[in-house]
Amino acid sequence: MRVVVVGAGAWGTALANVAAEATDRETPLLGRDAGRMAEVAETRVNAERLPDIRLHPKVLPTADHDVVRDADIVLLVSPTQALRQVAAELAPLVRRDAIAVTCCKGVEQGTLELPHEVLAESLPGLRHAILSGPSFAEDVALGLPTAVTLACVEADAAARIAESLATRTFRPYWSDDVVGAALGGAAKNVLAIAAGAVAGRGLGLSAVAAMVARGFAELARLGLVLGARPETLAGLSGLGDLVLTTSSTKSRNFSLGLALGRGEPRPNKLAEGAATVEALIGLAAEHGVDMPISSAVADVLAERVSVGAAVANLLARPLRAEV
Ligand SMILES: NC(=O)C1=CN([C@@H]2O[C@H](COP(=O)(O)OP(=O)(O)OC[C@H]3O[C@@H](n4cnc5c(N)ncnc54)[C@H](O)[C@@H]3O)[C@@H](O)[C@H]2O)C=CC1
Numbered sequence: 381m382r383v384v385v386v387g388a389g390a391w392g393t394a395l396a397n398v399a400a401e402a403t404d405r406e407t408p409l410l411g412r413d414a415g416r417m418a419e420v421a422e423t424r425v426n427a428e429r430l431p432d433i434r435l436h437p438k439v440l441p442t443a444d445h446d447v448v449r450d451a452d453i454v455l456l457v458s459p460t461q462a463l464r465q466v467a468a469e470l471a472p473l474v475r476r477d478a479i480a481v482t483c484c485k486g487v488e489q490g491t492l493e494l495p496h497e498v499l500a501e502s503l504p505g506l507r508h509a510i511l512s513g514p515s516f517a518e519d520v521a522l523g524l525p526t527a528v529t530l531a532c533v534e535a536d537a538a539a540r541i542a543e544s545l546a547t548r549t550f551r552p553y554w555s556d557d558v559v560g561a562a563l564g565g566a567a568k569n570v571l572a573i574a575a576g577a578v579a580g581r582g583l584g585l586s587a588v589a590a591m592v593a594r595g596f597a598e599l600a601r602l603g604l605v606l607g608a609r610p611e612t613l614a615g616l617s618g619l620g621d622l623v624l625t626t627s628s629t630k631s632r633n634f635s636l637g638l639a640l641g642r643g644e645p646r647p648n649k650l651a652e653g654a655a656t657v658e659a660l661i662g663l664a665a666e667h668g669v670d671m672p673i674s675s676a677v678a679d680v681l682a683e684r685v686s687v688g689a690a691v692a693n694l695l696a697r698p699l700r701a702e703v
């Protein structure tokens with residue numbers, strides 16, 4: 381299977397290394413900026429996005445979209461809000477029997493669609509899958525053990541993608557619960573901002589743990605209404621990724637929350653939770669699901685309320701049964 385990676389950010393670069401190792405085949409890494417991709421090809425390091433990691437010798441950095449013509453598997457690794465546009469650019473080039481795998485985490489603004497729903501519209505007729513789970517790009521690129529969820533409604537396609545990505549240290553588990561995998565990845569980014577804000581404000585680890593557990597409760601409420609399986613929500617792409625990103629300053633979403641809690645300037649890095657939060661609570665509202673922590677994150681990001689006031693508001697909610 382020939383894998384092509386579209387999106388030369390931190391995660392795309394790490395996944396290109398994984399695919400090149402797993403398939404032992406030339407693996408194009410397609411970026412937008414020809415000059416930058418030429419530099420990555422020359423230096424064999426993506427200095428801007430994943431410094432200190434050498435590209436696998438079989439990774440081919442390029443800005444030439446034609447490389448997707450030969451792809452059996454296309455990994456789409458742009459930010460969620462750019463997915464529709466990136467996929468539309470590929471649509472005339474990609475083979476109809478190829479499998480498109482979204483590796484981004486979020487909900488599209490405006491449409492309130494999860495990444496696989498965006499793909500179904502922008503690359504119609506192709507089989508689609510989702511790669512999600514607890515996986516920092518740097519950890520994966522360093523060859524540290526990582527397990528992820530690979531969700532596809534067609535089990536044979538999921539198994540084929542898994543084989544094209546599995547290495548001695550990168551372990552995809554497959555699933556047919558596409559909604560569960562997509563929702564977990566989208567919501568955990570928002571909840572990581574909440575956990576970071578609580579930590580940054582110095583409210584203690586008990587408060588962070590409460591945010592994680594009650595955050596998971598609202599993620600699961602929405603997931604079940606959307607048809608996700610509880611096992612997926614409690615698995616790698618749900619609880620697993622939530623635990624990772626609410627406990628590490630390596631997470632850009634957690635780091636954004638830390639800055640908010642400390643009253644510091646927001647870091648200038650991609651934080652998918654900030655781009656997704658309004659769409660996530662919009663999706664929840666459409667289905668009559670209450671997501672108070674996510675709503676508090678939206679209010680804080682929009683500067684409608686301070687972190688302290690948001691926490692006080694959550695604590696002042698009427699007492700209720702836990703489940
Ligand atoms: N970095 C990580 O550890 C992981 C990231 N992800 C997900 O992967 C996705 C990408 O994240 P990263 O690679 O880390 O981000 P990044 O910030 O390192 O790179 C984003 C890439 O997307 C490109 N891009 C930005 N706007 C674009 C647009 N409008 N059209 C086309 N391309 C555009 C940028 O040029 C850049 O190459 C996100 O959804 C993220 O949640 C998932 C798992 C791990």
Ligand SMILES: O=C(CO)COP(=O)(O)O
Binds near residue numbers: 625
């Ligand atoms: O999704 C990730 C780890 O699974 C990366 O998290 P951040 O986007 O918060 O850095």
